[in-house]
Each structure stands twice: as C-alpha cells, then as structure tokens.
Amino acid sequence: MRTCGLLLVVLAFFSALSGCSSLTLEQANFAWPVESVLAVNSMNMIEDGRYALAVNVTPLAIAEFQDSTALWGTTLRLIRNAQGYYFITGPRFKHVYVFRSGDGSLDGTTAIEVSTTGLANPALNQRPPHIELLDGAAPPRYLTNTDIAKER
DSSP: OHHHHHHHHHHHHHHHHHSSSSOOOOOOOOOOOOOEEEEETSSSSEETTTTTTEEOOHHHHHHHHHHHHTTTOOOOEEEEETTOOEEOOOOOOOOOEEEOOOOOEEEEEEEOOOOOOOSSEEEEEEEEEEEEEEEEEEEEEEEOOOSSOOOO
C-alpha cells in the first residue's frame, strides 16, 4: 500500500511538471504581405487596425531628427518580416529602424543607415528572405534585420 501511495505521489509530481513545460509552435511566419502606410497623429502615435498595432513614435522622432515633434502629420512605412521583426522608415529618414516585439513595446534592435541625405519617398516590400527598400529612381536595397544584404 505504501509503495502504491509513493508511486501516485511521483506520478502526480511528473504530471505537474509536464504541465509547466513550454509549448513551442514552429514554422511560424510573421510576415505582413504589404507595408502599412501610417499617419502620425498629434499624440505621436501610429495605429494600424488591420494588425491591431498602436505605438508611440516619440523616441523614433528623437533618434532620427532630435525633435520629438518632427513626425507630426507625416506618414511612416511599416512592415514585418517572416521572423517577426518590424521595419520602420519614412520620408527624410536616413535610417530604417528594426524592432522586435517586447512586453508591451517595440524594442529597437538595429538602425540601418540607408541614406546620407534622407529618403525622398520610401516604400517597403516583402522580397523573402529580405525586406526591399525602394526610394524613387534609386536602385532597390534588400534588408535583413541587421543590415543591408550584400546580394539578393
């Protein structure tokens, strides 16, 4: 009887541990098929209802223009790649900023310098495995989450 009780305790312990193990669903693709073109409002927020995303871009305005109000009334380009990284840029930007989802935040991982004078009319596209950056007549550039790719 005592052995049976001990066995039940051990089984219950291992059963409880298996309930605590993490569950991983693999082969997830987080890519958005097309970029979102989002207006910055007077509260320095961009909102995308399609992907249920709203974020304050004040730190982005300060990082790029050293002015917290520099983005009011402008539009930003936002796209997400298959690995879940967000790419954000806009007119006059010298960088494409790369973010990762955080706990109630977008956490900056990289600022990729793409222009010395500022982009004129940028657009972002999915070109797996890269994000394509277009800007007028300039040749397209292909971005990873850390840099400009050497080759397409």
